[in-house]
Amino acid sequence: MILNNPLIRRYRYSLMRPRQLWIYITIYIAVVALIVFVNYTAYQYQEWFGNQIRFFKGLYYQFLVLQVIVLCILAMINSSSAIKDEVTGKSYDFFRMLPISAGKKATGILVGKNLVVLLLAGVNFLLLIILGMLGRMEGILLAHYFLAVISAAVLANSVALLSSINPAKAKKKNNIVLFIVLGFIFAPFVISSIGIAIRRINIFENVTEKFYTIELPVLILISLVALYFSCWAIKGILRRFTREDEPLFTRMGAYIFMLGFEFVLFGLFYEFLMEGARKTNYLYWLISLLPVLLVPIWSLRSFDRYLEHSGLIQSKSAGNKNLLSAFLRYSNLLPVLVLFAIWTVVSVVTALMTRQALLYNLYYIVILFSFYLFLMLLLELYIVYNPVSDKIGLLLSFIAIVYLFLPLILSGILDNKEVYLYSLLGFSFSMFSFKPYPNISAITGIWLVNVALCIIPIILVWKRYKHILAARKKM
Amino acid sequence: MIGKMEILEVNNLRKEFGTLVAVNNISLSVEKGQVWGLIGPNGAGKTTLLRMLATVLRPTSGSVQLLGFDLAKEYLKIRRHIGYLPDFFNLYNDLTLRECLEFFAKAYKVENKLIPKRVDDVLDYVELQRKRDDFIRHLSRGMVQRMGVGVLLVHDPDVFLLDEPASGLDPKARIQLRAVLKKLSGEGKTIIISSHILTELSGFCSHIALMNEGDIVLHGAVNEIQRKVFDTRKLRISVLDDCEEAIRLVEEFTKTKIETARDNEIIVEISSDESELAALNSHLVAKGIKVYSFGEEKTDLEDLFMKISNSE
Numbered sequence: 055m056i057l058n059n060p061l062i063r064r065y066r067y068s069l070m071r072p073r074q075l076w077i078y079i080t081i082y083i084a085v086v087a088l089i090v091f092v093n094y095t096a097y098q099y100q101e102w103f104g105n106q107i108r109f110f111k112g113l114y115y116q117f118l119v120l121q122v123i124v125l126c127i128l129a130m131i132n133s134s135s136a137i138k139d140e141v142t143g144k145s146y147d148f149f150r151m152l153p154i155s156a157g158k159k160a161t162g163i164l165v166g167k168n169l170v171v172l173l174l175a176g177v178n179f180l181l182l183i184i185l186g187m188l189g190r191m192e193g194i195l196l197a198h199y200f201l202a203v204i205s206a207a208v209l210a211n212s213v214a215l216l217s218s219i220n221p222a223k224a225k226k227k228n229n230i231v232l233f234i235v236l237g238f239i240f241a242p243f244v245i246s247s248i249g250i251a252i253r254r255i256n257i258f259e260n261v262t263e264k265f266y267t268i269e270l271p272v273l274i275l276i277s278l279v280a281l282y283f284s285c286w287a288i289k290g291i292l293r294r295f296t297r298e299d300e301p302l303f304t305r306m307g308a309y310i311f312m313l314g315f316e317f318v319l320f321g322l323f324y325e326f327l328m329e330g331a332r333k334t335n336y337l338y339w340l341i342s343l344l345p346v347l348l349v350p351i352w353s354l355r356s357f358d359r360y361l362e363h364s365g366l367i368q369s370k371s372a373g374n375k376n377l378l379s380a381f382l383r384y385s386n387l388l389p390v391l392v393l394f395a396i397w398t399v400v401s402v403v404t405a406l407m408t409r410q411a412l413l414y415n416l417y418y419i420v421i422l423f424s425f426y427l428f429l430m431l432l433l434e435l436y437i438v439y440n441p442v443s444d445k446i447g448l449l450l451s452f453i454a455i456v457y458l459f460l461p462l463i464l465s466g467i468l469d470n471k472e473v474y475l476y477s478l479l480g481f482s483f484s485m486f487s488f489k490p491y492p493n494i495s496a497i498t499g500i501w502l503v504n505v506a507l508c509i510i511p512i513i514l515v516w517k518r519y520k521h522i523l524a525a526r527k528k529m
Numbered sequence: 530m531i532g533k534m535e536i537l538e539v540n541n542l543r544k545e546f547g548t549l550v551a552v553n554n555i556s557l558s559v560e561k562g563q564v565w566g567l568i569g570p571n572g573a574g575k576t577t578l579l580r581m582l583a584t585v586l587r588p589t590s591g592s593v594q595l596l597g598f599d600l601a602k603e604y605l606k607i608r609r610h611i612g613y614l615p616d617f618f619n620l621y622n623d624l625t626l627r628e629c630l631e632f633f634a635k636a637y638k639v640e641n642k643l644i645p646k647r648v649d650d651v652l653d654y655v656e657l658q659r660k661r662d663d664f665i666r667h668l669s670r671g672m673v674q675r676m677g678v679g680v681l682l683v684h685d686p687d688v689f690l691l692d693e694p695a696s697g698l699d700p701k702a703r704i705q706l707r708a709v710l711k712k713l714s715g716e717g718k719t720i721i722i723s724s725h726i727l728t729e730l731s732g733f734c735s736h737i738a739l740m741n742e743g744d745i746v747l748h749g750a751v752n753e754i755q756r757k758v759f760d761t762r763k764l765r766i767s768v769l770d771d772c773e774e775a776i777r778l779v780e781e782f783t784k785t786k787i788e789t790a791r792d793n794e795i796i797v798e799i800s801s802d803e804s805e806l807a808a809l810n811s812h813l814v815a816k817g818i819k820v821y822s823f824g825e826e827k828t829d830l831e832d833l834f835m836k837i838s839n840s841e
Contacts, residue, residue: 060635068623069799147585148680153609164568296605299587359588360643360707365590386735 060154061162062169063180069169080201082174089116097104113187114182118199125207129171134214135166136163141221160288162213198273205280212287216302219294236475265321279318286311303353305389312393315345316400327407335408336485343422346397347450350390350430357441360385364526377523385519386437396421421497425478426502431511438518453464459505472496476503533558536688536719537582542591546819551577559721559736560762561687561804564714566730567723568834569740575723576616577730578740579692582721583613596687608635611682611709616692620676620834622666626657629665629676629682637684647683655709671702680708689713691722739834763788764797767822775818782809796826 056062093113096103103109140146152159164174180198186196202526261272270278290302304309319342320327326334360381367380382388400417405415432450458477465474474480481500537559544552554576557618560564566577569640582593582728593600598607605612620629630648639647651657655675660668669675669800674694681689695703700713714720714733724730747754768775772793779785779797784805799806810823
């Protein structure tokens, strides 16, 4: 029984006291009354809706938006503040020690912290059913809308909770950066949804989209995609609540997420890729490159884990044989390579599907890899040198910014379009405009510069790995 | 292997934070019913050690068996059996004391029908019954500390891990908290309590572990350590009159050294066992000295800590 959850009981005590509950209910009633009043005035005196059915239908959509605000925005704010409240309230140690399952903790927060929101959403839900019926809307359409709103709410809230489970950062600031990053990764889905909504203002009635070759009502498609990513977010929450000091993704989890992301994105792009347009191919490439950049961050092993593991491999190994290779396999560099390899395979497939010149596309992949490798080496430098200097992140961020933007600035100053290509951003955008393909020697130059830039970080990371192993040996 | 009564076995436990070694290959064994005081200056590694034992901090290396569970693998099981009071904590300010205890009782799977009685018992134990319907935000710091202990009592843990429970409290609150902790130790609970204020631990710790710079410098039963560290005992002898004669007689006795003598009271250092003490007493009485008080001065943890620290 969900209400038997101790966390829900705890939030019921604190949130459902009559003296504060009546305030929320009053605000909700006022908002509802205001919407109805404004619409009724427009209907009665300005004849905006034409007839009563359209009036109720119009009201339905406005209450649907209200439902989205309540379930996705208000609830998301609540969900993302739960852990922060525990940390700033200095009760987080008690919370993490609670001997209840991670699933119960997640449910307890997602439901308990949103008890008031769910109460209001429940009332709103009843109003939506009544308005839908009065607006003569089809039952199946109403069901699709509810599914879409609920799946969006589940996604928003689970991602909000997941991104907030970082006690070290909870004290310092909000999770705006993480939200931006997550927003960035889900942007394609959101943008396409909005695009569809604007293009077909009849909203989603009888609108279908293809996933691979399967034609689905667009609301169902959006819901399924949202639920798919919700599952990952919930899995992440469970992991955070059970293995707090581990990275969000296991190695295998990172690869499966990457493959799943590619599968979903490929399915959404399939119809357009089959049209064979080169720009669609590169658009797909760049969007699918996002998890290759982000998943390594979410699966980063910390310096502490390196220390633990180096001790472990030394205790298991009799001699010094293969210590470094065992350590390299454990290091963050391995998933970086594997994730890029997965992306490469998918990219080659799409290049073939869109009938692009394979050789040139392989060149692009090699160059993109050189950009990627340098950025990932900066990330690894941060991991291994952060214990030595906690300000190393500032320096490395500065280097990354210079690396990404300096060629763009120089290109403008020198009025030279080739310099522009030496930035990952410049190169990515140029892929759309190369006609037909760029000079091979020019892009080889980019590759050589990136390889040269990687040499120093590789040496520094290598030295640090050896230092960790040597330090363990002395212990 | 863990012995029959051993509740905690720590082997080569180590924690590093980057380049800092906070706990350096510590080994320790705690038996059921023992009360261990972790003493040492700030930064000695007490909190890090307790946080590792409480499963909220992952060790860099080493192993811990707590109640037969492996800390690295079975930390979720361990959490059911321990009560950990962090050094800086607060409780849910938006709950009343009763609601807070009910929440923890529910979370620790206390049967529903037993919860009201358990809550009452705990509130009585920590002497906060009259505040049961007050919000936690209205409690004083001392009351919150006692309530913290109360929260741990709800699920009747096998091991208590208390990190500086009295820090920041005024003397009255400290005495009240100490009374609660003494009650716990009197009931045979296994407790590991850290403090750098040694008077806090005096009187109810059966064992101590002295920590410094991540190491356990010395550990064992308080009496044994006292004997080990102090090779002499301190006697306070009070006589009615003829103090000078008493001093002479004491000096005659072997293995004694007068530390002070004032107002018919003699403090004597003696490196002997109990029979020698009795012999000295008899000797004085036999020689006609009117002894009205003869007793060993107890060295407290503070003396012990200072002695050990000075010899370091």
